[in-house]
Amino acid sequence: MxxxxxxxxxxxxxxxxxxxxxxxxxxxxxxxxxxxxxxxxxxxxxxxxxxxxxxxxxxxxxxxxxxxxxxxxxxxxxxxxxxxxxxxxxxxxxxxxxxxxxxxxxxxxxxxxxxxxxxxxxxxxxPAVGAQAQEPGRSALAAAGSAPVVELSSAAAPPRSGFWRRARRRLLLAAGLLLLFSSLTMAWLLWQRPATESALDAATADGTGVIGSPQRPYRLITARQGFGTFPALSPDGALVAFADESDGGSTLKVQSTGSTTSATLVKAPAGAKDRFPAWSPDGREIAFARFRADGSCEVLVVGATGGSARRATACDGAEMLSFSWMPDGRGLVFGSMTGRHGAPGIRTLELATGRWTALDYERGEGDFDYAPRYSPSGHQLGFIRNPQVGGVWVMAADGGGARRITSGSAEMRGWAWLDEHAIVFGRRIDSESRLYQVDLRSGLLKDLGVDDAQSPSVAGMGKLLAFVHRAPQFGLFRVPLDHPERKERLFASMGRDAQPMIAPDGQQLVFTSNRSGAFALWWARLGQPDSLRPVEGFRPEARQSPDWLADSQQVLVSGRDDDGRPGIYEVAPEQGQWKRLPVPVGEPLQAVYGPTANLVFVIGSEDDGLVTLSLFDRGGGRWRRLAQVPGASQVRYDRATQRVLFTRLAEGGLWSADAALSQASFRELSGEVPTRWRFRTWALGAEGAVAYLRQDGGCAVQLSRLDQSQPSRCLEAWAASATNGFSVAPDGDAVYVALAVSDGTDIGIMPVPESASRPSLGVLKWLPVLGKPDS
CATH class of the missing domain: 1.10.10.10 (Winged helix-like DNA-binding domain superfamily/Winged helix DNA-binding domain)
Structure with missing residues (x-):
């Protein structure tokens, strides 16, 4: 070498x-x-x-x-x-x-x-003197075309070239010395300025006494019992509108971005819930949605100081309704809507005439485009495509080709424009939701360092960011169906336990939790608390539940490796052993066992971005795709009836098919539920039973059957359940579910962070090394 x-x-x-x-x-x-x-x-x-x-x-x-x-x-x-x-x-x-x-x-x-x-x-x-005498293959440099070959005939050329070369060197040397002198002067001036005490410095006194903990980058302005949701900042950043969802209702309130008392914006009729406030560009009006007890809804517009609201459109009570204002303030832009008042894709509504206009842009047949928002200049339009397992996309304001901004298939929790070239978004990661900043030009991603945050809103004319701060604690419970009041808590801890999946033998349980400080898959034998232990070496995903093999020896789990790449893992939890499966899908999201261990149903994002449900035969070490269904979001295989059940990204409801996924076998079991946002809160029980959890009226966790008509039963009146999975005991006499032990939300406020791609200038980037703060 x-x-x-x-x-x-x-x-x-x-x-x-x-x-x-x-x-x-x-x-x-x-x-x-x-x-x-x-x-x-x-x-x-x-x-x-x-x-x-x-x-x-x-x-x-x-x-x-x-x-x-x-x-x-x-x-x-x-x-x-x-x-x-x-x-x-x-x-x-x-x-x-x-x-x-x-x-x-x-x-x-x-x-x-x-x-x-x-x-x-x-x-x-x-100079290339005598270039004609050189061989054709004279050097790799010439072959690369690095410099033109010039024949010189004048004897005075070399001295003239040397003179200009020396002059150029002297000029460059002088410029370099001047730049060095300027940098040293600036560094000295910055070194002499008084140091500004940082949040961490404020926690100590001269390195000897403790004063308090460092300040967080945000402050909570609603800090109280209840739920403050869907924050929307006024264009100047002085006010925030939000939905107060206390006492089973939902009322729109407005308060300053200080910590003053909030005021009710508009009083909702009995049984109605007002949500999704959105400020007009001039800050004079607020659009919002009103959901009524009969399942209908309408979008209304009211003055920012209150008063009578006028109707903009009907909306069929869709769970994933989304809208915002157009840049000129004359209308609203809506995301995909279902029902008789809906339509696929993004549309605009002119308020004065009631005229709808569909945007002409690229989208798949099964795509659900959510939360459309115009950029500050009005030249771009962003939206979330398939928020259950999707990402943020941006296109021209009048439509056309859209490009994806965020990578990976994630559970998106709101987004907003930071400026014309940057966005902030919330996404589910492990057991929490976090805020991230992305620069549209460089693609650089930055974690904003805020735990348990979602639903960001940015002031268009100010420099303020509002968000929902929610830090619930979930525990695992076994709830007997005959006597729900006798529910039993399993494996108590101060962490967040979720996705309890009971084995077919009824003796083992796997679940995800951050109870040890790190998010992991846990296993235990019921009735044996000392058997509880984590499966170490890989990181599970919280968006899809594990699936047991019929013999109760292995589970399929979606997870990520050390580099954050998604994959499917086959785990023997009792032995603490696992292996990553070579699933031939661009981004695998969920896998469940089929009729045999070699037949596996996989939901994943293909290389073209399309999310599909595929049936694979992995016998002999080869993965052969046998069938495929586009647009699926969740899948389960029912061994009792030998059928596949699945939900779709673009619409609510539940479908079934035979084990071969043949098109002729497709049947719609339920046209309304599971809803698109609660697409994981259903489970298979004994003898083909399909159980579904919902929140309804005075019952926080209500159990109903989707496969047959039966009266619903209330499992828990007050504590909400986690939405990412539960399971039914093999004998059908109980459910295993994660319930909130403590819960609540507040509205947080923080300064808008700098763009992720903005570099430090001059010597400022070196000041931390020199020991001086730069602000």
Missing amino acids: EPIDSDLSNTERLHIGDCLIVLPSREVHAPGARRSVRLTPKAIGVLLVLARGAGNVVTRDELFAQVWPDTLPTNDVLTQAVTQLRKALSAGGAFPQGQEYIETIAKTGYRLRAPVAWEPEDEREA
Whole structure:
């Protein structure tokens, strides 16, 4: 192997193996390639860091620190940069994916294996005298087309070239000295300014006494019993409207973004619930939805100071109704709606005339587009596609082609524009919902550091962010169906327990929990508290419940690896053993066993973004797709009746099919429930029974049967249930469910964070190293 020269110089042309890299233009010239490949600035940055440590392992943390300073990028950003480098270095086809140059070191980082050499400056700048005498294959540099060949006939040319070269060097030296002097002066001035005490510094006094805990980046303005939901900031950020869902009702209230007492915006009729407030662009009116006890609803508009409300449209009481104002304030834009007043896709409603206009844009037949919102300039329109397992998309304000902004299939919990080039969104992760910021230009993702947050709202003219702060505690309960009041709590803890799935033998239980501090899958034998233990080594997903094999020895669990990549895991929980299955789906979301262990039903997002339900035969180690159904969101296999039951993304209801997923066998079992948002709160019981949990009137957890007409029964009057899964005992005499032990929500307020892609300027980025704060 050739020796590796890692002593980097300041020239502009770099040889890595047989490839030439021209730094000013970010071009890679590979031998045999028809044309050069241009790299992104970040990819060039990664390449330079690898070249500086050529022959040695460079960790991911080192690459993030040097190429993405002052940001919190995801692993996908680095992986994309390395993938681009490998393609560029192997553009000539000599080696697959450039693997002879860049080696992946599992769970650590990367290593550049090829020789590194900088092109000497005299070779780069010397005039091409006597170019006609050179051989056609004279050098790799010439072959790459790095410099034109010019024939000089004048004897005075070399001295003139040398004069200008010396003059240029002196000019550059003078400019460099001036820049250095300016930077040192600025650093000295900033060093001399008084230090501003940080939140962490405020918790101590001269390093000797404790004063208090550091301040959070937000404050709660409603802090009280009950539920404050659906916050909406006024355009100037002075007021926030929200739904107060205390005492079984839902009333719209308005208060200042300080901690003053709230005032009722409009009084709802008896039995009606007002939700989803949205401020007009001028801040004078608020649109909202009113849901009535008979299942109907209407969208109304009222003045920001209250008064009589006028009707905008009817809306059939849809659970996932969504709307916001158009930029000119003359109408509303609605997401997908179902029912006789609905239509698929995004539409606008002109308030003065009542005229609907459907936007012409790209969407799949089964896509449900939710929460459309115009950007601050009005030039872009964003929305959430399939919020149960979807992401945020953005397109031109008048429609056309939409592009996806967030990656991965996630349970989305609201979103808002931060500015024209950045958004903030909430998503379910493990046992909580968190807020994330994404830059539309760079794709950089940043966690805003707020626990248990969702439903963000941003002031259009201000710099304020409002959100719902909810931190419930859920416990596991066994609820006897004959006597629900005798419910029994299982494995008490201060964590959040969810998704209790009883085994077919009725003796084992698996569930997800953060009770140990880390989110994990747990197993126990009922009646044996000492058997409780976590299955270590992988991280389960909270969006889909585990599924037991008929022999009660294994479960299928959706989860993620150390790099955050989703997958399906087959787990033997009693032994604490697991393996990742090679499911041939772009992003697998859920898997359940079929009639045999080798037949598996999988819901996943394909490479084109379409979410499908597939039947695979994995016999012999090969995964063969036998059948496919588009647009499914949840699946269960009923061994008693040998049928498949599933829900859909775009509409409520429950469908069944035979075990082969043949189209002719499709049947609609229920046209209304499960609803789209509660698509996981149903379970299979004994002899083909289908149980469903809902919240209705004075009952927080009501159990009903979807397969036959039976009176509903109230399992819990006050404590809400988790919506991500429960199970029915094999003998059908009890349900295992996660109930809220403590619950409630508040409205939080915090300053709008800076854009994730905004770099620090000058010496400001070095001030933390020097020991001085920059603000």
